[in-house]
Amino acid sequence: MLNGEMGEGVQKAMEIIVALGKIYNAKELIKVESAHISGVSYKNLGDEGLEFLEEFASMGVKTIVEATLNPAGMDMESWEELGFSREFAEKQTRIVKAYERMGVKATCTCTPYLIGNKPKFGQHIAWSESSAIIYANSILGARTNRESGISALASAITGRTAKYGLHLDENRLADYIVKVKCDVKGVSDFGALGYLIGKIVGDKVPYITGIKIADLDELKALGASMAASGAVGLFHMENITPETKIKKMIKDHAEEIEIENLKEAYETLNYDIREIDVVSIGCPHASIEEIRKVAYMIKGRKVKSQLWITTSRRIYDEAKRQGLLEIINEAGGKVIRDTCIVVAPIEELGFKTLATNSAKMATLSPSHSKVKVRFGSLEDCIKAALSGVWNDN
Amino acid sequence: MIIKGRIIKEGEAEGEALVSTKPIAFLGGINPKTGIVIERGHPLEGESVSGKILVFPHGKGSTVGTYIIYRMKKLNTAPAAIINEYCEPIVAVGAIIANIPCVDMVDISKIKSGDFVRVKGDTIYVNE
Numbered sequence: 001m002l003n004g005e006m007g008e009g010v011q012k013a014m015e016i017i018v019a020l021g022k023i024y025n026a027k028e029l030i031k032v033e034s035a036h037i038s039g040v041s042y043k044n045l046g047d048e049g050l051e052f053l054e055e056f057a058s059m060g061v062k063t064i065v066e067a068t069l070n071p072a073g074m075d076m077e078s079w080e081e082l083g084f085s086r087e088f089a090e091k092q093t094r095i096v097k098a099y100e101r102m103g104v105k106a107t108c109t110c111t112p113y114l115i116g117n118k119p120k121f122g123q124h125i126a127w128s129e130s131s132a133i134i135y136a137n138s139i140l141g142a143r144t145n146r147e148s149g150i151s152a153l154a155s156a157i158t159g160r161t162a163k164y165g166l167h168l169d170e171n172r173l174a175d176y177i178v179k180v181k182c183d184v185k186g187v188s189d190f191g192a193l194g195y196l197i198g199k200i201v202g203d204k205v206p207y208i209t210g211i212k213i214a215d216l217d218e219l220k221a222l223g224a225s226m227a228a229s230g231a232v233g234l235f236h237m238e239n240i241t242p243e244t245k246i247k248k249m250i251k252d253h254a255e256e257i258e259i260e261n262l263k264e265a266y267e268t269l270n271y272d273i274r275e276i277d278v279v280s281i282g283c284p285h286a287s288i289e290e291i292r293k294v295a296y297m298i299k300g301r302k303v304k305s306q307l308w309i310t311t312s313r314r315i316y317d318e319a320k321r322q323g324l325l326e327i328i329n330e331a332g333g334k335v336i337r338d339t340c341i342v343v344a345p346i347e348e349l350g351f352k353t354l355a356t357n358s359a360k361m362a363t364l365s366p367s368h369s370k371v372k373v374r375f376g377s378l379e380d381c382i383k384a385a386l387s388g389v390w391n392d393n
Numbered sequence: 394m395i396i397k398g399r400i401i402k403e404g405e406a407e408g409e410a411l412v413s414t415k416p417i418a419f420l421g422g423i424n425p426k427t428g429i430v431i432e433r434g435h436p437l438e439g440e441s442v443s444g445k446i447l448v449f450p451h452g453k454g455s456t457v458g459t460y461i462i463y464r465m466k467k468l469n470t471a472p473a474a475i476i477n478e479y480c481e482p483i484v485a486v487g488a489i490i491a492n493i494p495c496v497d498m499v500d501i502s503k504i505k506s507g508d509f510v511r512v513k514g515d516t517i518y519v520n521e
Contacts, residue, residue, distance in 0.1 A: 012489060019401050019485045023497075039456075048425070048460035051467065052490060148456045150486050 001158055009059030013154040020151055021162030030163045034066045034119050035156035036112050036136075037104055038128035039149025041073035041343035042092045050091055053098040056153075063103035067156035068112040070129045070149070071285070071310075072096055073345060076108065076338045083349050104156065108338035109312030111220070111285040113140065116314075121242055124167055126155030130231075131224035131284045131360065137234040139219050141242040143167045146233045166233055172243065173251045174207030174236055176200070179258045184211060187290075188377045190218040191225040191359025192265035198230030200257060207236045207250050214240055217287055224284050225359035269362040271372040277351045279303075279385040280341045281378065282310035283358035288318050290378075291335065295324040297382045298331040304388030306351075307333035310340040333385070342368060355384045396499055396517040398476065401485050404494030406474035407511040410504050410519075411445040413437045418454030419461040419487065428470030446510040447472035448501050452484035462487030474512040476501060 001014040021029060039045055045053075073092050074084045096106050107115060110129050119125045119142035127133045127144040128151070136142045145165040147155070155161045165171055178201075184193050197206050206226075214222070214237065226232040235241070236249045243249050281294055286309050294309055309328065311319070316337045319325045325335055341354065342361055346369050355374040356362055362375035374380075374390045384390045413436050417423070422432040428443035443465075452458060462484070465471035475488055480497035488495035494512050504510065504519055511518040 015402070015489045016486050019480075019489060020482060022399065022401070023480060023482065023485060044457060045460065046457070048464035049457065052460055052463050056490075148459070148482060148486065150456075150459060150490070151482065 009061035013157040016154040024164035026162035026164040036127040038070035063156040128152040130227035134223035175204035180210035190222040192262040194222040194225035198226040203231040269375040278306040283361040398496035399498040401495040413449040416453040419458030459487040466491035
């Protein structure tokens, strides 16, 4: 592959894998079973990225392992009625088409593990998208480094990655023991906890104790915010995440920290705003359970602010089949596919204030989308959607 | 002077050295249309990297920087070669997709702006 016998594109992909191996002192390359590729939104890639992807696709490269795609900058079908410009839509479509020509499935979701790209325990994979990486490592027990979109694409094309970092047993042991001393309940609390842990541990591995029960949506939120406020690629949670059930996953001299409450996270992530333009649920992309919860809460009522529930195409179809879409639409809410408020050009849509139950979104949106944010529980967010204002309790 | 480094992207190039003691962000730090460093307060602010042997400790900033390097190559504003102390993935992948020779593991304090530098594989010839 490196000598160009399989074409220039494959050669470049292999050069990328080998160069990363050198940089991180990998001893060998290993096979990967799956790839997940970020770097899709035209808002982030710009013309530079679009140009590269089209040329790379023209070299005839093809993925040789299961490869899924991260969210785009818009709903690939209903962009016009949501107010995206034609120019943006045209360029966004070209980006997704270029990936499809390379054999990447245009799943346009940050939760590939909810729609079939679900690696098994111990499998080596090459994923980008920080929230999906931490989910795959921590909750599924698969092994990936925090790849960039382009290195994950190179792995999809070569079927290889360099063996370093989180592919190695010794690097999966925790550097910190995080003792949680307070109640943690619901997606927003878990997100707040992740925010605090990420700030403290940076790119290290935390081992969390003191949580007795957590559902998959809560763990999804926890990991996503930890990977956004820090650069965490893997966490362990005692008796909950799979590797902790097999062996001791803590380094000998791990540092201990205690979390007494989540106040600091809620205070830091909340701006002093009352009027809410849009309430955003689904960062990472909503599961069918999360959509069902929203549907029950707003059934037969009307929202005053906009309500966006962002999810994957597959989960959208499932919500439609279960009649949840109809309930949400009747209440004036929108279920939006393929994108989310972090990667969509929401400045163009005129949103200035936002409420969310996602700590990740609350962390990123003020700088990334120039909006002011309210961060709270799903119940608080839905109340805000129904009244159009955020009420502090 | 001859310095040996480590190949990140194999190739050959020569030109005038432009040396930065500080890391470089390609997204937001350089205008890809002109090749001029625009980061405020950066030691190379206002200088053009086009056609230079660009010497700096390592990259920094957004991973979109990779695509900026590629864009600069297309617009003929890219450096002729890149020499780093240690190369990180943004610059490494950018150099590879843009076909810009790139060498790292180099003591960059040995090279001064204005030196005539030739890069060939892992070997750097300074004023030779």
